[in-house]
Amino acid sequence: MSDVKKFLYVNRKAPYGTVYALESLEVVLIGAAFEQDVSLAFVDDGVYQLTKGQDTAGIGMKNFSPTYSALGDYDINKIYVEKESLEARGLTLDDLQHLTWEDEDDDWAEKDSIRVVSASEMAEIMDQSDVVLSF
């Protein structure tokens, strides 16, 4: 495909209470087949989607959080998490899953996928996207 567009998926909801987080993840995985330039943004309550140690056995719902660690295999390795959103919720990067990808141009070196950015940096990322999908 010649015209690769910059896709940004904006996630602003906590998982499980509503279906937005799961729907977003499914659309991201479907979209991965189209070989576009994909970025994921986690803002506001969306940062809860990436917390580690999720255990949904007690609420009888499928725990889809392990799927985030597979995104690197789909060449989705730009995962932006907003610093202000973490701080307002008493969270740090350490509370999130350690998501990585393997860089084939660098001898398959394992690199971090999550980049913590400020709200103003997030604004730039949004501004420079060709297609924005909001969840």
Place this chain on the structure above:
Amino acid sequence: MAMLHTVCKSPFERDAMKSCLAHVVSGSSVLLIEDGVVGAVDNTAVSDLVKGAMENVSLFVLGEDLKARGISEDKLIDGITVVDYSGFVDLATKNDNVQSWV
């Protein structure tokens, strides 16, 4: 009359918890469930509001919903009681009435 108030929305996204805490009378119980459980965490933008309310009301949070969201109990505000589903039922029966903040 003893009332159990349940809050199921995140305090960072909706004002359900804020409104609930502004309308509870002293001695009531407030149970945070579903996305509402994030309001039980300490050192957040809303934790002072919750701590203030706890001078007059008892705060509870549903453990199953905490676990689903990867929130460990050691992150909670001191004095909040974690209950399971049967604890939820106990609270509902122990109180005269239940008010849901949706």
